[in-house]
Amino acid sequence: MRTAASFGVRPEAVNAFLALADVLNRMGDDNRRAVCEQRPEQWSSDATPPARQDAAAACGFCPAQPACLAFALAQREPAGVWGGQDFTPIPKRKESAA
Ligand code: SF4
Secondary structure, three states: OOOOHHHOOOHHHHHHHHHHHHHHHHHHHOOOOOHHHHOHHHHOOOOOHHHHHHHHHHHOOOOOHHHHHHHHHHHOOOOOEEOOEEOOOOOOOOOOOO
């Protein structure tokens, strides 16, 4: 049996992880899958900003959205789209030579 730690979950995020897993499991029991499972590349930090924006909007229709966002905040996710928010850092602009 895998533990939350084996998924790289921070100790302070374990409860949020278990809550999210519970919602996703219940969705699975109803033969529903989160849309991010079907197109994970669009939720990745490697996706284009418009693609991530669309992904974040799609999260709004996901029953797991509140639990997903709570987990991402507790886990301090560094990038990607989670629970309707894009955590991907915005690249710094280069200073132009004057
Ligand atoms: S809220 Fe978004 S990122 Fe979270 S499980 Fe649902 S579709 Fe995936």
